[in-house]
Amino acid sequence: MTPEIGHFALILAFALSLAQAPALLIGARAQDARFAAFGQRAAILIFGLVAVSFFSLMHAYAISDFSVSNVFENSHTAKPFIYKLTGTWANHEGSMLLWALILTLFSGVLAAQGRAAPRDLLLLTLGVQALIVSAFLAFILFTSNPFLRLFPAPLDGTGLNPLLQDPGLAIHPPFLYLGYVGFSIPFSFAVAALIRGKADTVWARLVRPWALIAWVFLTIGIALGSWWAYYELGWGGWWAWDPVENASLMPWLAGTALIHSVRVVERRDAMKGWAVLLAITAFSLSLVGTFLVRSGVITSVHAFAVDPTRGVFILMILMAAIGGSLSLFALRANSLSATGAFAAVSREGALVVNNVLMLVACAVVFVGTFYPLFIDVLSSEKISVGAPYFNFIFAPLASVTLILAAVGTLLAWKKADLGASVKKLWPAAAAALVMAIIVAVIADRARISGAFAMGLVVWLAGGAMIDIAGRINLFRAPFSQSLARAKGLPGAAWGAAIAHCGIALFAVGAASMSLWKTEVVQLMAEGDRAEIAGYSVTLQSVERISGPNYEAERATFLATKNDQRVMLAGERRFYPVRGMETSEAAIRARGMNDLYISFGANKSGNGWPVRLFFNSLVGFLWLGAAVTAFGGLVAFGDRGRKPAKLRDRKPAPAAVEAAPA
Template identity: 75%
Template structure:
């Protein structure tokens, strides 16, 4: 009965979400948005979340108890699978992942409803009404094309198992964080459309929307990092980013979200760039929907893709067209109503943000074109082409370098109008650090000297710029230490968060540059006792043994490595899952400081030895540390509650300055 309970709860949530959208949007259109509509809208959001949670837990219970009478469980689980992967298998498939998507969507709507009392009533009602429309669309998608509770009779004795690539801790937690980012952008999207309908986007609106954009961007950062980390150690190819279409699908909304959080800050501070902020909010969520379409339409083949049913792809495409087309239509009709009241000089922090946003969107466009161009050509002519890493590395990295350079300078510019002499003084430490590090790399690097020197100089420029921004604000070395400490304590979380994120981005860039320019690779056919050389390491294949896991058979290779007297061993595996008839690899990785000795091996099909690929990946640890620090900066900025805007205080004098929506 548990699957039926989950199915019924989802149907009930669907019906209530329809009623909620009709009540809130109907009340807004007719001008009857009184307290009754508002109260019903808030309660409905919480009820819909509760029902969706019941539905999701029902599906998880079916997976946990291996209820193979449910088709979804039968196709994605097995009695011999470890229990933790039985549970994570709930979202390790198309139907379950979409239910998780809707659960997160209703969670955000419920939080907005519970904590949005300080928001203007009309704005809250419109935002919740648009959110409920999105919920209706996705629940309809599940109920009509992707029912996770469909029964199977007669009941099989066992299932076919979860995709082995998903039976891994990294990929088990990767989708929830990615969805928190994807779905999180639905709230800024709803705020943006609500602002267009009202014809009003002011500092109050920006302050209400900012934390939602920040938390979505932060979760998406974590999700992308986890996915990259999983691909690095699980797929055995020695890299961390392949410009796979589904990787790009998560990267594009991250880029748009990056531009969005900067634009919102300008609206909040100067009541300018309103049109930018609204358009970027629409773009970020639209690109999230594009990613959903890519994964579930069957138009691409990827290790990340879930579904290949054309009917599902058409349904998702219809949601995409309705959401994007509707929002852009409203934008075209109402954008002129978003008149900015603030002004700023071209040479100012706002001016730098305008240029930076243009660069980020240009970078996003290059990724979009590289991802979809082969699909367009296939549809138009039937010709199969591919756009790979050379295109992205040639075009995207150039734009990214210019963006990093401007980001390092922009943080040190004053708001509204920058004083030239003061700006030069602020930029001096970062410029000096960039020149010194660039010269050092140019002298000591053994190849790719010029490219490496420029790249590392940019890293120093951005990192020191982030530190200098805080140093100048607390008057470090220009005031007594006690005064600087007091100023540091008084700095808003937004300032600390921005500095941390920029510093983390610099750390990440250092890792990306290091592994891209100075990675060393050796390929060898090895038998037990053979030795191969890579980056000064002598690597011996010590032994290869067969073993059996809980639901797989494995071939484990043990290597010993030696360099300058240091000796250690490391091992990797090739696993075969008989239930699915699939193989996976577990690379042998040994961290050497901030770099990795990385070894993957293939199958001994010829009987003459195992093909082995050996990599030395310098600075690779900076990738994960940099992404983590960047995400930490997002959380710090999100936690900054600050002061409630004066307009909001006057409108709701009794409201408490709490909650996500008032941050």
């Protein structure tokens, strides 16, 4: 009975969303408080109904109700209970229901907490959001129903893809979706601004926290995905420029540009067109990523859909959302007149350059991801675009962006003295030069590129620290005064500095993995030894073990370096229900460096193929991602100074005030 409750709740949510969208748009246009109140209450009620639907599906997974087709296809009685629950979204239908849950959650929060917004802006934004909700609920109900029944009910299920039975990938999709879907709110605000013909400092102040929290969640989601790929797939890497990875990177790049642009609108009432366009772009790229994964055009552990009907439906949503919003932008962009003028050499000018570089980087990733698909459609010829293309073009763009970022943080608003700003960076330049010389001397290979990369990250982090030091008058005033200024510094300033330092830390790990990773491949029998990066690694034993729903070979390695001995264990697991194998790498983390070992099957009977990696400074990848996300959270906590237009706005009509808070 529970699946029927979930299905019925989903139908009610869809019907209510169809009524909600026109009610909100009428309420905004006709200034009708009754329609407005209904639309706001409906947003909260729709979230409640979708939550009932989602947890009904989760309950079916928890009790292994194999009469539900979705549970039968993605679960098994022998599967650990935690993966029964996370299996709710580890499939196409369930993942889209999770998408709808997060989408309606954000709409409900906006409806409940949006009283500070001008009434027409709030209602138009909620109306656009309701249209998006309607489209995705229709997609679920008509093409991806998670509650279809099987009769008679099977005795057991077919199990879950073993690669998805992992803590990292269990929590990765919710964070990724919080980022993807979070950009729907800035998108809806952007469309509402175009309809109103007005995007001012009030609009920017409302958009900024939504853009920031979506960016933070997407940062965490991408980091979790790369961490899982690193330790679970046994290939010794963290990023392969896979189409699904690229699908998450593109909205992150656009979102990074968006949060900078919205800040300019909020502070200077400038770059309004940029902010609106980037809000549209960030969510549009999220939808493109959804189409890429859910349409069946690629095959990946992340890609669930194979039914072309679903791909066509998502393509229609994508065309309506992107085509409609960009058409509206083309028609109404001239109405977003800016009052804040600025010179080319200014912080605003630097951010314009930043936006251009970010969009060019998006275009590079987009072309590399979709070009093989276009060729396949047009000529049925299979081609691939791999890491060399992306590294050759993307790396220089990223380098230029990081160089300019350190300069841009020190430029004044409106008009700046470039020479004076650059002079302030001499400590960062000196530290970068020292670091480059050190790396060039001690590096055993990639001396020039390594020296440039390490110098660049010191330059970026140094620029962020010099900016903060200048703001608090460090070394130019008594320490007590600097401390007091530091306490009073806006969270946005601290958040930007922390995020820039986080990106610098991340760049250390990315550069090191690219330039100084060491690999040894060797066929090893028990007792054999391999040498890598000063480690002597001996294969001690290989034994067969049994897990809750798998059989495995466990290899035990003894690693010795400088008279220190450590035991490592890796596994090759076989899941009988799915007939699939996975690998569990043996990883010895010491500081920021990893000794990484994976092994294959002993098909010849002469030994196991063992791949050993020494990954220098790899820990900086995830430390940097964590620091970057933390910087975003610090900036999110800064609500800034309330604009006069918002402070002096008259209260909304009583009927709207009666909406649930």
